[in-house]
Amino acid sequence: MKVVCFGEIMGRINPMGYQRFVQAKEFEISYAGGEANVAVSLANYGTEASYVTKLPQNDIAEAALRDLRAHKVDVSDVVFGGERLGLYFVEKGASQRASKVIYDRKYSSISMAEKSDFDWDKIFDGADWFHFTGITPALSDACAEICMDACKAAKKHNVKVSCDLNFRKNLWTSEKAGKVMAGLMEYVDVAIANEEDCEKVFGIKAQNTDITGGSLSKDGYIEVAKTLSEKFNIPTVAITLRGSISANDNNWAAMLYKDGEVYFSKNYLIHIVDRVGGGDSFGGGLIYALREGYSNQDAIEFAVAASALKHTIEHDFNEVSVAEVKNLMGGDGSGRVQR
Amino acid sequence: MKVVCFGEIMGRINPMGYQRFVQAKEFEISYAGGEANVAVSLANYGTEASYVTKLPQNDIAEAALRDLRAHKVDVSDVVFGGERLGLYFVEKGASQRASKVIYDRKYSSISMAEKSDFDWDKIFDGADWFHFTGITPALSDACAEICMDACKAAKKHNVKVSCDLNFRKNLWTSEKAGKVMAGLMEYVDVAIANEEDCEKVFGIKAQNTDITGGSLSKDGYIEVAKTLSEKFNIPTVAITLRGSISANDNNWAAMLYKDGEVYFSKNYLIHIVDRVGGGDSFGGGLIYALREGYSNQDAIEFAVAASALKHTIEHDFNEVSVAEVKNLMGGDGSGRVQR
Amino acid sequence: MKVVCFGEIMGRINPMGYQRFVQAKEFEISYAGGEANVAVSLANYGTEASYVTKLPQNDIAEAALRDLRAHKVDVSDVVFGGERLGLYFVEKGASQRASKVIYDRKYSSISMAEKSDFDWDKIFDGADWFHFTGITPALSDACAEICMDACKAAKKHNVKVSCDLNFRKNLWTSEKAGKVMAGLMEYVDVAIANEEDCEKVFGIKAQNTDITGGSLSKDGYIEVAKTLSEKFNIPTVAITLRGSISANDNNWAAMLYKDGEVYFSKNYLIHIVDRVGGGDSFGGGLIYALREGYSNQDAIEFAVAASALKHTIEHDFNEVSVAEVKNLMGGDGSGRVQR
Amino acid sequence: MKVVCFGEIMGRINPMGYQRFVQAKEFEISYAGGEANVAVSLANYGTEASYVTKLPQNDIAEAALRDLRAHKVDVSDVVFGGERLGLYFVEKGASQRASKVIYDRKYSSISMAEKSDFDWDKIFDGADWFHFTGITPALSDACAEICMDACKAAKKHNVKVSCDLNFRKNLWTSEKAGKVMAGLMEYVDVAIANEEDCEKVFGIKAQNTDITGGSLSKDGYIEVAKTLSEKFNIPTVAITLRGSISANDNNWAAMLYKDGEVYFSKNYLIHIVDRVGGGDSFGGGLIYALREGYSNQDAIEFAVAASALKHTIEHDFNEVSVAEVKNLMGGDGSGRVQR
Amino acid sequence: MKVVCFGEIMGRINPMGYQRFVQAKEFEISYAGGEANVAVSLANYGTEASYVTKLPQNDIAEAALRDLRAHKVDVSDVVFGGERLGLYFVEKGASQRASKVIYDRKYSSISMAEKSDFDWDKIFDGADWFHFTGITPALSDACAEICMDACKAAKKHNVKVSCDLNFRKNLWTSEKAGKVMAGLMEYVDVAIANEEDCEKVFGIKAQNTDITGGSLSKDGYIEVAKTLSEKFNIPTVAITLRGSISANDNNWAAMLYKDGEVYFSKNYLIHIVDRVGGGDSFGGGLIYALREGYSNQDAIEFAVAASALKHTIEHDFNEVSVAEVKNLMGGDGSGRVQR
């Protein structure tokens, strides 16, 4: 049985190393997106993953497809049409200088897709899990409706639904996000959020937390998860806990709230190579672990270890194996050479 | 006195060397556009050049501005706003494989500009020449109107107008181009076109010419220039004559039709480094030579030599000096090392 | 129905540009092999292609698999085991300096494979064509036997067999090649060879031909094809005709001998970007055209145009579409920019 | 009103990443110099900045000019002549391995300039601030005299004078530096120094300070500033305080001594990308803040935050905006992604 | 008098930066090997060093020789023949992600060398020191015998013998290693080992030590050195002590056990650029210091400082001078810019 991921894959354009946009003449282009990143994580763990989106018919989009295919992600349900592949520019921060993202995703094929583009009954054939993020319904009203279609179809096909809230202030307001996401949450079995999402989307705020300071309150986050879970009747809620010391060094942990119980993961102090896609790699790890029947504690540990490793890998895709994640979960974070 | 160039500058994204789009992971981004290329040519020759466009307020557009400023192009009349910088992807062809351009310029700031964005009376203060291309009115109806505004203001300010027809089939149909361009041609003092433009825009076709075969008929082109000149009462018409042997090797020449007389340039057999921007560098050379009061024969020789050199230079901007162009005009195309 | 290709895929290690091995510190690694190149050509044309080999279980081999998957080549029948991925080093020649290949393929997994590694009945399920080259039986005695197994199974399954003679003097002697290949030729429906192969493997020599001089005798090649066809009862024989002017410039053409009739293709004067894999791209084009039911003349034209384009593309894989090949077949080799 | 900066801009040649000189085959060339770095900082903050130097007339110097122009620095008062552009080679250190600089600046155009090259009355037209460093008078006796000319002209034009002591032991001895700089200090309104300069130039030593150990004595530095201020009657003295933990990690802070009052900035623990130009970016930030009328505490905080950010940016120029500096001053050094 | 180093030099292939193998298209190839690294260290310190191995006669091996020659290593006793240069692929780890090495060294020329290939009497002419590592006898039974030949010849020529245990689990079992190395140890004057080698080869285990945790017991290591020294009658035993905090940060120290006395070095907290070759650079530093007659404490400090610096240098060779090592030994690890 496969996991279906639906959303927008974009061209990610970044200067080499720590160059700023205005300094660079050479750039790398890779391909990424919240749900595509999850699909690749799953495929790298050996899970069957299908990625659904709408793409223009040109060589840049074909390059994105090649990257997905290379990772064994099934792209046979991708729809073609529209005018452009969304793009985003990423500038890597360092120390006190923040990383910077400039989006150029407006008018992309998926953002201008229509409901009739996707036949969810066909897409969910052979699937047992559906994943999307809060970015997708934010792309357009039509995309929000398509997500609703997908959620309803998922329920019909007995497909579990996971959603990473992923609030994007450039795409919509908190007000609109709250309204749209509330409708979708009714279908969600597993909700994933970071420390800002719940507040920005649903106004659920962790107490005593100062994002820029790096201190986190465990109790506050339990309260957030509980509120989210009860408000929308979501059995499983996972929250990632990032403590930003600097653009180079972060603390990284997460908690799982499931059936009223709380599970905190170990914390990792990470020296960052590339943190974009970190949250998505958490989602990918969590879905894998839950589908494989890991214990709740192991599930959250797997998801956090997987995403800790992501921070050491260039570009959005999390290029690690189950064995590597388990090795870190098992306590070996010494980084000794593996010969 | 300065030359004002108005149009769209875009980010030009190309893989390194001869890689195809689907093979590349690293790309160069430079900045270019039909009229910006002319402005840079002129500034490189020591002519005061001002470039006018509308740009979004982000670091990618700032990089474009830096490139123009580096070349001494005055960008103080650039207007800010809108959503995105247009982009285009360029794949370099070789031998029998054609170069390929994918445009991603829709919804760019300039294409969504409004008439009120530009104060032409202020812009033409201190100017004696205005240059635009057929690409700009093709961007949107508003852009066509803005071009018309500019042309009228130019006449009012005694500013000469040059226009490179530059037909782009992705932006509009021949039918629409013909209608819009006909209106603008009334204001044009110097028209520039290549072997396809006159046919595609105004249905003026050179006889006995086979573009893909590389053979060109001198008489046919004289007829084309004459027709264009007479139809729109344009005193000066220049036509570039490209003979494509392959993506690596081209013949390159041009003719000038002025006040009823015809001047053919020498022909150059060019081994190509990068041919995008070749036509624009011809325009830049021609405007320079005409403004400097070159003889008609010298003017067309300068323009052709300048643009022959452009084909040996990476990216769109023509990074050559007047001395280098004159050296080639003077007959030294041997490429011997200059120590 | 799919085409099955069987052979060795290797890591291809080359310095950048025209650097010699002893000058280089940075290298590109891509993945290639005679039959893998054919499989990729076919997949790029939309043909279902399956690639069969034996690979070690490590990340370098996984990178090779990703490249095949990215191109839609089915790798589900690849067998794992053995010690190493074969490698070869390629130095690009220029002008009078020849390109240079250093092989480091000994002891590769496929060269040490055993007959029991491959279940040809399963592999040929759903196939109608089998392709291999003279390199594969040269790898080891076991590989020669595996080829024989494959050929026999192919006949049993009504699968057509094509073979590119591809003599490699580092792998075996002409004597041994002649003996082994003679046995395999009995099963071959389509034989492909270049101007040296027939002589080196079977002692069939074109008269009046001087390989290093660039002159070719049409009659001589007809004789060679006829002899090969009759000796082994092979209905279809294709011979590529390369005229090496220099490492940068080659003439390229081919002939098809089918059912006693001879079809010569157009000749292309090619300015070379990368000629390694040129012959394989001919094979890929020919198999495509024959399977699609092209006329004999069109088939050889398609194969030659396809492989002419390959010479303009970096690395072994032929990254072109059917539309691009047809465009060149149709006569447009001018390399004009496609916007 | 503009700030005039006078000194030497050089070509900065550095290997990529952490390569040592003897390992590298590829190098980046950027352009930098103590006063040019300040001019670029100011221009990046929106301040009108003019840069004055003498350059040879060749393409390498033209590249330096293009870089300055790109940053909006006015180079219209640059003088041309002489033989060469000064160069310096930079090797990036890591951990316990120090960064290394090899200067090749002897016989540069500016070092061989003459007094008559510069017309300070014209240069200071429209200026209200003049900045130079202790490097410029060290280049040659003529350069020392030119600095003296400039200082005198500045006073005549009511232009404030700032000077960064910047002792360079390769250019002159402490003895000579002390003598020359003492003469110039009489004209200085704002003196900038690091922990070594005062000692090396004027023998003013901070007590209880161990540069290589990283410990710093606040009281000692107050004493140094006070002594310098009183000795030369300089109202404003700023001292940067660097604690070198390793080539990768530094503590960075500064103090401002103004009108008898002392203001210490926050300390930043910096993970370094490139520390060359760090001191200059402090000067640029300080001049900006003082000219904008910041409070004394805010001025030193702005200068330190600006220069802390510089350490995260490749090459000498400080590519940051006022908004980014203010954001860090305001307390957000978490490096969280800015989308 | 010269130092002779004998072993295998390989091509080291690594992706750029922190890329994983499966992500990379470009790789650096450098040349390295346990004993070659020592020879280069010694030559960089001004010691005459000769490197002995067997290499195939091709351009890749010639590149390795050029690299050794560039460093002044005498390669006149290298023997030619065999089929291939061993290779290894290195992927740089970061934070919790371990570095990864894939060996492709089987069937290399040296691993298939024969006893008769080396004339030790000639090789040791003019030598006073012989160095090899536990990797060389692990390559093949013949290599083990060749090492034995060399050791015996060394004794005959009054040449001191040093050996770095360097256990490689991919090459042999602990059991076989123990047996072979025991025989060779009889000839060894200076044994070098890291925290794992003694246990894996001879079953001598440090008490209370957890490699992946980073804690080290001084007493345990003294016991290990003493046991090794007494068991094989080796007067000098050095043990490196690595505390792996992460792939980026390591503690690094060592101890020297000589004539019954123990000398611990300072500990360095290293921010790693490239740690492969770290142990070899320790050996190189130790041999240099012992031959130069350093005191025991200075010898171990030199070796540790040298190898601490190695961790800041790309590739295996330790590109540092005696002056740089002494500067660090002397206490300056501040990494301040050296102008």
Add this chain to the structure above:
Amino acid sequence: MKVVCFGEIMGRINPMGYQRFVQAKEFEISYAGGEANVAVSLANYGTEASYVTKLPQNDIAEAALRDLRAHKVDVSDVVFGGERLGLYFVEKGASQRASKVIYDRKYSSISMAEKSDFDWDKIFDGADWFHFTGITPALSDACAEICMDACKAAKKHNVKVSCDLNFRKNLWTSEKAGKVMAGLMEYVDVAIANEEDCEKVFGIKAQNTDITGGSLSKDGYIEVAKTLSEKFNIPTVAITLRGSISANDNNWAAMLYKDGEVYFSKNYLIHIVDRVGGGDSFGGGLIYALREGYSNQDAIEFAVAASALKHTIEHDFNEVSVAEVKNLMGGDGSGRVQR
């Protein structure tokens, strides 16, 4: 017996590919010089070659030494001191655009060397050939005297002297060159010149030759050689004949005038990769062939084939083997892949 080469080795700084100086941010640095290029050619052919110069003691000069050592050139007679390594910037031309060289060699260590720096009796111990070019005496009056010292010592030691006229207009006038070179020519056994040198240095002009036009008169060159030979009593004179079609394509041939007889080589039409160093590689080939006792015709053919190959190789050093040169001499310039 060894060949001694004396002159200036410089850092050669070039942008990548066909970039112009003003476009580039990344550059390659290699090391080259007229006589160093000859020394490397000879060492690559297996001839013992010693290179003598004066270098500053820094890492950039050490990199130059490493490059020479890597090529087996003996650098044990290099003298250290002075201030800087000479540099030159090279921009690669294409088609009608000429390559451009900017020298920055003034004040280099060798140009400021003194007669006492070199002990020619010691240097010529074991030598049978001395090579220098007209560049070296042009560096300074002292360098001219050092060359004279060397020539006289050579005669004393029975060492043959070869000199490549190599006129450099940036270093001296024709008048001064003529005077100085006339003195040195008395000691020269083999003179090498290109089509311009004889005219610029000695006013000996080939009739009916138009350098920029590409036509060459055989008779004219015979006359030139004869005149030179007779004027200075030089038994052997070689003249290279370059026909510059464009910066990409050159004709290349040479003639040898020996003992009154004339030998013309084959002509090669070369597609150029890098032509800097072409003349030096001719010198290297000629010296090799003459010392090896080749026939006169073979000697000139070897020299021309060697230097034809150089044009296909990046940077100044001619990285080819005797076998490769002989292969081309033998007629195989087809550039076919060598597997």
